[in-house]
Amino acid sequence: MSRSHLIAKIIAPMVAGLISTAAFAHPSLLSSAPTDKSQITAPKTIELKFSETLVTQFSGANLIMTGMPGMPGHGEMKINANVSGAGDGKTMTITPNSPLAAGNYRVDWRAVSSDTHPVTGQITFEVK
Structure with a gap:
Protein backbone atom coordinates (compact mmCIF):
# COMPACT_ATOMS: atom_id res chain seq x y z
CA MET A 1 0.00 0.00 0.00
CA SER A 2 1.38 3.39 -0.96
CA ARG A 3 1.88 6.15 1.57
CA SER A 4 -0.88 8.32 0.02
CA HIS A 5 -3.39 5.45 0.27
CA LEU A 6 -2.45 4.91 3.91
CA ILE A 7 -2.92 8.61 4.71
CA ALA A 8 -6.27 8.63 2.90
CA LYS A 9 -7.38 5.56 4.90
CA ILE A 10 -6.55 7.31 8.15
CA ILE A 11 -7.93 10.76 7.29
CA ALA A 12 -11.20 9.75 5.59
CA PRO A 13 -12.89 8.38 8.76
CA MET A 14 -11.76 11.43 10.73
CA VAL A 15 -13.27 13.82 8.18
CA ALA A 16 -16.50 11.80 8.04
CA GLY A 17 -16.72 11.92 11.83
CA LEU A 18 -16.29 15.68 11.89
CA ILE A 19 -18.96 16.19 9.24
CA SER A 20 -21.48 13.96 11.01
CA THR A 21 -20.82 15.69 14.34
CA ALA A 22 -21.52 19.09 12.77
CA ALA A 23 -24.72 17.80 11.19
CA PHE A 24 -26.09 16.72 14.59
CA ALA A 25 -25.13 19.80 16.60
CA HIS A 26 -27.84 20.92 19.02
CA PRO A 27 -28.37 24.62 19.69
CA SER A 28 -27.22 25.78 23.09
CA LEU A 29 -27.89 29.10 24.76
CA LEU A 30 -24.72 31.21 24.60
CA SER A 31 -26.00 34.37 26.27
CA SER A 32 -29.09 36.29 27.24
CA ALA A 33 -30.02 39.91 27.86
CA PRO A 34 -31.00 40.23 30.60
CA THR A 35 -28.62 37.66 32.03
CA ASP A 36 -29.95 34.74 34.06
CA LYS A 37 -30.78 35.60 37.69
CA SER A 38 -30.20 39.33 37.17
CA GLN A 39 -31.98 42.26 38.83
CA ILE A 40 -32.78 44.97 36.30
CA THR A 41 -35.11 47.77 35.29
CA ALA A 42 -37.88 46.66 32.94
CA PRO A 43 -36.37 45.62 29.60
CA LYS A 44 -38.10 46.52 26.35
CA THR A 45 -36.85 43.28 24.78
CA ILE A 46 -35.28 40.04 25.91
CA GLU A 47 -32.64 38.48 23.65
CA LEU A 48 -31.45 34.89 23.64
CA LYS A 49 -28.35 34.08 21.56
CA PHE A 50 -27.78 30.49 20.46
CA SER A 51 -24.87 28.52 19.05
CA GLU A 52 -26.77 27.34 15.94
CA THR A 53 -29.09 28.91 13.39
CA LEU A 54 -32.66 28.37 14.58
CA VAL A 55 -35.61 27.01 12.64
CA THR A 56 -37.99 29.80 13.65
CA GLN A 57 -41.26 27.99 12.95
CA PHE A 58 -40.32 25.35 15.57
CA SER A 59 -38.51 27.60 18.06
CA GLY A 60 -40.17 29.93 20.55
CA ALA A 61 -40.47 31.23 24.07
CA ASN A 62 -42.98 32.08 26.78
CA LEU A 63 -42.56 34.96 29.20
CA ILE A 64 -44.01 34.13 32.63
CA MET A 65 -44.40 36.41 35.65
CA THR A 66 -43.66 34.15 38.62
CA GLY A 67 -44.01 36.61 41.51
CA MET A 68 -45.13 40.13 42.32
CA PRO A 69 -43.94 42.27 45.27
CA ALA A 81 -45.21 39.03 24.06
CA ASN A 82 -44.07 38.75 20.46
CA VAL A 83 -41.29 36.24 19.74
CA SER A 84 -39.20 36.70 16.62
CA GLY A 85 -35.87 35.75 15.11
CA ALA A 86 -33.15 38.29 14.43
CA GLY A 87 -31.31 38.73 11.14
CA ASP A 88 -28.37 36.56 12.21
CA GLY A 89 -30.68 33.53 12.57
CA LYS A 90 -29.17 32.66 15.96
CA THR A 91 -30.94 35.24 18.12
CA MET A 92 -34.46 34.98 19.51
CA THR A 93 -36.10 38.24 20.59
CA ILE A 94 -39.01 38.41 23.03
CA THR A 95 -40.84 41.75 23.06
CA PRO A 96 -43.50 42.20 25.77
CA ASN A 97 -46.70 43.84 24.47
CA SER A 98 -46.69 46.22 27.46
CA PRO A 99 -44.03 47.40 29.94
CA LEU A 100 -43.09 44.81 32.56
CA ALA A 101 -44.16 45.58 36.13
CA ALA A 102 -41.89 45.01 39.10
CA GLY A 103 -41.67 41.32 39.88
CA ASN A 104 -39.99 38.03 39.08
CA TYR A 105 -40.00 36.59 35.56
CA ARG A 106 -39.04 33.40 33.78
CA VAL A 107 -38.46 32.84 30.08
CA ASP A 108 -39.13 29.26 28.99
CA TRP A 109 -37.48 28.76 25.59
CA ARG A 110 -37.44 26.06 22.95
CA ALA A 111 -34.74 26.08 20.28
CA VAL A 112 -34.69 23.89 17.18
CA SER A 113 -31.89 23.94 14.63
CA SER A 114 -31.36 22.02 11.39
CA ASP A 115 -31.04 18.68 13.21
CA THR A 116 -34.73 19.14 14.26
CA HIS A 117 -34.13 18.03 17.86
CA PRO A 118 -35.72 20.52 20.27
CA VAL A 119 -33.65 21.85 23.15
CA THR A 120 -35.40 23.62 26.02
CA GLY A 121 -34.30 25.78 28.90
CA GLN A 122 -35.11 28.85 30.92
CA ILE A 123 -33.70 32.02 32.34
CA THR A 124 -35.04 34.05 35.26
CA PHE A 125 -34.74 37.70 36.17
CA GLU A 126 -36.23 40.26 38.52
CA VAL A 127 -37.59 43.65 37.48
CA LYS A 128 -37.05 46.27 40.18
Whole structure:
Protein backbone atom coordinates (compact mmCIF):
# COMPACT_ATOMS: atom_id res chain seq x y z
CA MET A 1 0.00 0.00 0.00
CA SER A 2 1.38 3.39 -0.96
CA ARG A 3 1.88 6.15 1.57
CA SER A 4 -0.88 8.32 0.02
CA HIS A 5 -3.39 5.45 0.27
CA LEU A 6 -2.45 4.91 3.91
CA ILE A 7 -2.92 8.61 4.71
CA ALA A 8 -6.27 8.63 2.90
CA LYS A 9 -7.38 5.56 4.90
CA ILE A 10 -6.55 7.31 8.15
CA ILE A 11 -7.93 10.76 7.29
CA ALA A 12 -11.20 9.75 5.59
CA PRO A 13 -12.89 8.38 8.76
CA MET A 14 -11.76 11.43 10.73
CA VAL A 15 -13.27 13.82 8.18
CA ALA A 16 -16.50 11.80 8.04
CA GLY A 17 -16.72 11.92 11.83
CA LEU A 18 -16.29 15.68 11.89
CA ILE A 19 -18.96 16.19 9.24
CA SER A 20 -21.48 13.96 11.01
CA THR A 21 -20.82 15.69 14.34
CA ALA A 22 -21.52 19.09 12.77
CA ALA A 23 -24.72 17.80 11.19
CA PHE A 24 -26.09 16.72 14.59
CA ALA A 25 -25.13 19.80 16.60
CA HIS A 26 -27.84 20.92 19.02
CA PRO A 27 -28.37 24.62 19.69
CA SER A 28 -27.22 25.78 23.09
CA LEU A 29 -27.89 29.10 24.76
CA LEU A 30 -24.72 31.21 24.60
CA SER A 31 -26.00 34.37 26.27
CA SER A 32 -29.09 36.29 27.24
CA ALA A 33 -30.02 39.91 27.86
CA PRO A 34 -31.00 40.23 30.60
CA THR A 35 -28.62 37.66 32.03
CA ASP A 36 -29.95 34.74 34.06
CA LYS A 37 -30.78 35.60 37.69
CA SER A 38 -30.20 39.33 37.17
CA GLN A 39 -31.98 42.26 38.83
CA ILE A 40 -32.78 44.97 36.30
CA THR A 41 -35.11 47.77 35.29
CA ALA A 42 -37.88 46.66 32.94
CA PRO A 43 -36.37 45.62 29.60
CA LYS A 44 -38.10 46.52 26.35
CA THR A 45 -36.85 43.28 24.78
CA ILE A 46 -35.28 40.04 25.91
CA GLU A 47 -32.64 38.48 23.65
CA LEU A 48 -31.45 34.89 23.64
CA LYS A 49 -28.35 34.08 21.56
CA PHE A 50 -27.78 30.49 20.46
CA SER A 51 -24.87 28.52 19.05
CA GLU A 52 -26.77 27.34 15.94
CA THR A 53 -29.09 28.91 13.39
CA LEU A 54 -32.66 28.37 14.58
CA VAL A 55 -35.61 27.01 12.64
CA THR A 56 -37.99 29.80 13.65
CA GLN A 57 -41.26 27.99 12.95
CA PHE A 58 -40.32 25.35 15.57
CA SER A 59 -38.51 27.60 18.06
CA GLY A 60 -40.17 29.93 20.55
CA ALA A 61 -40.47 31.23 24.07
CA ASN A 62 -42.98 32.08 26.78
CA LEU A 63 -42.56 34.96 29.20
CA ILE A 64 -44.01 34.13 32.63
CA MET A 65 -44.40 36.41 35.65
CA THR A 66 -43.66 34.15 38.62
CA GLY A 67 -44.01 36.61 41.51
CA MET A 68 -45.13 40.13 42.32
CA PRO A 69 -43.94 42.27 45.27
CA GLY A 70 -46.49 42.47 48.07
CA MET A 71 -48.52 39.56 46.67
CA PRO A 72 -47.03 36.35 48.12
CA GLY A 73 -49.89 34.17 46.81
CA HIS A 74 -49.59 35.49 43.27
CA GLY A 75 -49.62 32.56 40.87
CA GLU A 76 -47.72 32.35 37.60
CA MET A 77 -49.08 34.52 34.81
CA LYS A 78 -48.17 34.33 31.12
CA ILE A 79 -47.22 37.73 29.72
CA ASN A 80 -48.31 38.58 26.18
CA ALA A 81 -45.21 39.03 24.06
CA ASN A 82 -44.07 38.75 20.46
CA VAL A 83 -41.29 36.24 19.74
CA SER A 84 -39.20 36.70 16.62
CA GLY A 85 -35.87 35.75 15.11
CA ALA A 86 -33.15 38.29 14.43
CA GLY A 87 -31.31 38.73 11.14
CA ASP A 88 -28.37 36.56 12.21
CA GLY A 89 -30.68 33.53 12.57
CA LYS A 90 -29.17 32.66 15.96
CA THR A 91 -30.94 35.24 18.12
CA MET A 92 -34.46 34.98 19.51
CA THR A 93 -36.10 38.24 20.59
CA ILE A 94 -39.01 38.41 23.03
CA THR A 95 -40.84 41.75 23.06
CA PRO A 96 -43.50 42.20 25.77
CA ASN A 97 -46.70 43.84 24.47
CA SER A 98 -46.69 46.22 27.46
CA PRO A 99 -44.03 47.40 29.94
CA LEU A 100 -43.09 44.81 32.56
CA ALA A 101 -44.16 45.58 36.13
CA ALA A 102 -41.89 45.01 39.10
CA GLY A 103 -41.67 41.32 39.88
CA ASN A 104 -39.99 38.03 39.08
CA TYR A 105 -40.00 36.59 35.56
CA ARG A 106 -39.04 33.40 33.78
CA VAL A 107 -38.46 32.84 30.08
CA ASP A 108 -39.13 29.26 28.99
CA TRP A 109 -37.48 28.76 25.59
CA ARG A 110 -37.44 26.06 22.95
CA ALA A 111 -34.74 26.08 20.28
CA VAL A 112 -34.69 23.89 17.18
CA SER A 113 -31.89 23.94 14.63
CA SER A 114 -31.36 22.02 11.39
CA ASP A 115 -31.04 18.68 13.21
CA THR A 116 -34.73 19.14 14.26
CA HIS A 117 -34.13 18.03 17.86
CA PRO A 118 -35.72 20.52 20.27
CA VAL A 119 -33.65 21.85 23.15
CA THR A 120 -35.40 23.62 26.02
CA GLY A 121 -34.30 25.78 28.90
CA GLN A 122 -35.11 28.85 30.92
CA ILE A 123 -33.70 32.02 32.34
CA THR A 124 -35.04 34.05 35.26
CA PHE A 125 -34.74 37.70 36.17
CA GLU A 126 -36.23 40.26 38.52
CA VAL A 127 -37.59 43.65 37.48
CA LYS A 128 -37.05 46.27 40.18
